[in-house]
Amino acid sequence: GNSVTQMEGPVTLSEEAFLTINCTYTATGYPSLFWYVQYPGEGLQLLLKATKADVKGSNKGFEATYRKETTSFHLEKGSVQVSDSAVYFCALSEGGRGSTLGRLYFGRGTQLTVWP
Amino acid sequence: ETGVTQSPTHLIKTRGQQVTLRCSSQSGHNTVSWYQQALGQGPQFIFQYYREEENGRGNFPPRFSGLQFPNYSSELNVNALELDDSALYLCASSRAGRGNTGELFFGEGSRLTVL
Numbered sequence: 231g232n233s234v235t236q237m238e239g240p241v242t243l244s245e246e247a248f249l250t251i252n253c254t255y256t257a258t259g260y261p262s263l264f265w266y267v268q269y270p271g272e273g274l275q276l277l278l279k280a281t282k283a284d285v286k287g288s289n290k291g292f293e294a295t296y297r298k299e300t301t302s303f304h305l306e307k308g309s310v311q312v313s314d315s316a317v318y319f320c321a322l323s324e325g326g327r328g329s330t331l332g333r334l335y336f337g338r339g340t341q342l343t344v345w346p
Numbered sequence: 347e348t349g350v351t352q353s354p355t356h357l358i359k360t361r362g363q364q365v366t367l368r369c370s371s372q373s374g375h376n377t378v379s380w381y382q383q384a385l386g387q388g389p390q391f392i393f394q395y396y397r398e399e400e401n402g403r404g405n406f407p408p409r410f411s412g413l414q415f416p417n418y419s420s421e422l423n424v425n426a427l428e429l430d431d432s433a434l435y436l437c438a439s440s441r442a443g444r445g446n447t448g449e450l451f452f453g454e455g456s457r458l459t460v461l
Contacts, residue, residue, distance in 0.1 A: 234388075262448045273350075273436060273454040274389070319388055323448025333379065333402055334450060336388030 232257050236320045236337030243310055243344050251305040251340045253294075253320035261322040263287075263296050263303040264334065268317045277305075277318070310344045317341050350453035352437050358459045359427050367422040367456045369437030377401075378420040379450060380412060381436040389436055395420055396442055424458075432460045 237252040255261065262281040266274040278287035283298035292307045303320060320337040351370045359365050371378050377396045381389035391404035395414035409425040418439070424431055434457050438450035 236388075264449065266452075271454075274438075274450075274452040276449055276451075279449060321388075333391045333394060333404070334389070334448065336390075338386075338388045 232261070232322060232324060232335045234320050234322055234335050234337040237340055238338070240341040240343060243342070245312055245344055245346050246309045247344075249305070249307040249310045249314075249342070251318055251320075251342070253303045253305065253337060255301050255303065255320075255322050255335075257301075257322055257324070259324050261324055263294070264321045264323070265292070265294055265303070265305050266319045266321060266336075268319065268339070270316070274319065310342070312344045312346050315342055315344050350437055350439050350451055352435075352453035352456050354456055355454070356457045356459075358461060360461050361427055361429060363427050363460075364423065364425045365427060365458060367424075367435050367437075367458070369420045369422070369439075369453060371418045371420070371437075371439035372451050375439035375441045375451070376418050377440045377442045378414055378418065379438045379440070380420070380422045381438065382406070383434040383436055383455070384430075385433070392422070427460045429460050432458060434458075 233256045235254050264279045265277040267277045268274050278289040280287040280296035286295045294303050294305045317339045319339045321334040353368045379394040380392040383389040392406050393403040394401050398414045411423045413421045434455040436455045437453045
């Protein structure tokens with residue numbers, strides 16, 4: 231089946247520190263991979279995505295590379311800011327014919343807190 | 347462009363009651379999915395609606411049901427509420443079609459508390 235395993239938090243960093251949040255997946259097909267972010271009191275927002283192996287998704291200084299050989303999609307940022315404090319979710323979509331278009335499989339989320 | 351909107355934002359019910367949550371999809375989107383997010387957990391897929399019919403369902407009992415209307419808005423109904431139904435309910439929309447990568451656009455959610 232499909233599942234996502236995400237590094238457990240919480241993660242606490244000082245401003246300008248390097249961030250890595252690990253994510254690995256199990257999938258029956260050839261999925262698309264996503265990172266969503268949830269700021270306090272808000273809904274989920276797409277942070278970045280990658281639909282093919284060896285592709286790097288990037289946005290707002292965050293990056294993640296789709297690694298099929300290690301079934302991973304780790305999130306990284308070189309220098310975090312206080313405003314990056316949020317919960318980060320790794321997710322996969324089955325994709326392909328016959329899949330349920332709106333179905334994402336989410337990890338449990340990682341709470342990130344950045345201190346000034 | 348209008349995003350996904352949900353109502354109500356918060357509500358409190360008691361065990362055994364019924365609840366209806368509403369969602370308006372983003373402009374141009376024709377598919378709506380519903381997710382349950384328990385405290386400290388990732389969202390869990392409930393079901394999806396496309397062309398006014400259920401098109402995929404997660405591991406939720408039949409007392410969770412839904413509707414999609416011709417304007418692509420949707421409702422989630424939960425009967426015989428249980429304490430464990432307390433959660434944030436998220437609606438997400440997307441547009442089915444060639445080249446769709448599975449990206450979803452989420453509303454801010456309806457927080458349901460069952461006492």
